[in-house]
Amino acid sequence: MKKKYILVINPISGDVDKSEILNKTLAFAEEFQVEIIVYETSGENDGEVIKTLYNLHKPERILIAGGDGTIKMVGEALEKQDVIFGILPAGSANGLAVDLNLPATMEENLAVAFHNHFMEMDMISINGRKSIHLSDLGLNAELVRNYENGSTRGKLGYALQIITTLTELEEPFTAKITANHQTIECTARMIVIANSQKYGTGVTINPNGIMNDGKFEIVILKNLDLMVFGKIITGNMPVDLEDVEIISTDKATITTTSPVSFQIDGEYIGEETHLDIRILPSQMKVAIP
Template sequence: MKNNIMLVVNPISGDVDKSELIDATTIFAGNENLNLVIYNTSGASDIENIKVLYETYNPERIIVAGGDGTIKIVAEAMENHDVIIGIIPAGSANGLAVDLNLPSTIEENLEIAFHNDYMEIDMISINGKKSIHLSDLGVNAEMIKNYENSSIRGKWGYAIQTVTTLIDLDDPFTATITGDFETIKCTARMIVIANSQKYGTGVSINPNGVMDDGKFELVILKNLDLVVLGKIISGNMPLDSEDVEIISTDKAMVRTNVPVSFQIDGEYCGTETNLNIEILPKQMKVAIPNLISGII
């Protein structure tokens, strides 16, 4: 009797057709003498449906073809199960895949997803919602809201909305941040809650982030003028300046003086004035390239 592998596909992520990816995964599984169980997300009851399929087929691994949001759906469905998740990057911006240094071709990613070792990465709880990668308050969340309301997808769409958002920039907000550190009260353009280093665009926002260290970082961007933005985009994060402050911790509370746009893993979540944040250590097993095993 063949063992099972499960493929979870987000058919609309990245605004690209997934048929080639599904065909390649089906062939790969066949060559490995594995039975492939395919589930297409719909946005309705996906977590419960994935749980049922897991209980029915008990797959050796679950392969995710989508972006960070799809990965998070699978991770939440599997929070009480010991299963390795493989990633085939197929979203508009594949932040976790970028941080894991996953390759660009389907074939290379299939080899990693089916066979490679794994690392146990942390997740972050923000007001009871889970984040696997990068969440934030402020400018970037506003940009994601604009992106979701636009018709242009992919990195080009992100670039257009970045410019549009900066042109229409609101006044900065005031934040009070408390935790096991000295209370911080500051004016900010953006506060990032980071479990890793890079956005899916490749921009490094938290250069020293580690995904399995039991900590997250609060990256406070107090200024985001064109000079600072240019440094961030070019990979020269201004760490030793009055424009940026980074706090590494396992728990924090953020309060803002006005409602501020908020996003989790690339999904706009409306506005918030209060965030209760804590680390959830070693929540998910993710297949990784051999070269980074034991390093991240």
């Protein structure tokens, strides 16, 4: 009997050629005596279809070719199953792959995805929605919104939208954060809710982030001038820690005085004034080098 793996491919994520990923995965699977069941996401009821496929085939592993959004969707669909996820980075935002130190080439990533070394990763619940990586209020969420509304994908799309986002820059917002039995008030350009360390560009926004320690961090970026934000987003500069405050906790609430743009794992959610946040320990088994 051949082992069965499901390969979930997001055909429109990022600017990577998916046919190459498919062909290399099938060739790799042949070598390992693994049968691959391929599912291409459509944006319609993907979670339900993936649940059905899982129940039908009972695969030993789920391979995901896409970005952070695709990984999160599959993780949520199969959160009750004891299965290892292998990640083949292929999105416009691959922050999780950066944080897991996944290798650069598809061949090396396939080797990681097929082998047995894994970690049990936490997730974060924010107003009942799951976050696996980095969510934020403020400037970066506005960038994500503009990117989703724009027509150009990939790195160029982000670069174009950085310009739009900065020209439409609004005043900093005021927030009240309650965590670890303390409440603080702050004025910020951006507040990050982080399970991990880095954005997909490779910039470390949360040096304390460990994805399986039962905690998340709230990173408050107080002063972000235009140059600094541009550098952070393009991955050219670490954040100056004088302008940053970091709170480590397992649950928190954030309330803002006015509605602020909010995104989860690269997906724009809308404007929010209240976030209820808590850690969900050991939610997902992910193959790592």
